[in-house]
Amino acid sequence: MSIFKKLKEFFRRSSSSEIDKWVDKQYAEIFCADCDNPKLECSCRAEWNVVLVSPGWCIYDIIKAVQQVTGWSLEEARATVGMSECCPFFVSVGLHLQDALEVHDRLVSSGAKVVITNEDFDTFMRGHNKENL
Secondary structure, eight states, X not given: OOHHHHHHHHHHHSOHHHHHHHHHHHHHHHBOTTXXXXXXXXXXXXXXXXXXXXXXXXXXXHHHHHHHHHOOOHHHHXXXXXXXXXXXXXXXXXXXXXXXXXXXXHHHHTTOEEEEEXXXXXXXXXHHHHHOO
């Protein structure tokens, strides 16, 4: 069944309060609650976090990129990337959006799977367990 048929069926069977709750949940996942802009275009929050979800195939390039963006030693970067194979790791925290995008681009160009979020670690991990990034 296509997603459109599923949505049509959901709207047909649901009450207006259930539909309102569903729309609010979808809206909260995409848009900032403070300024109603899309979350990645939001400038009202100054603290963004860059999360290394998966290091990709070329571990050496990722270690080098993590070392460059964090200023860590080679051993620290190697340990971090080794741990990131098991679970997501916050590489940089509390950045302005432009800085977070630069870190994101540097890591992605090295082959890593990276996410920018303004959530704290616990909130991100709950979402990560549900969505399996």
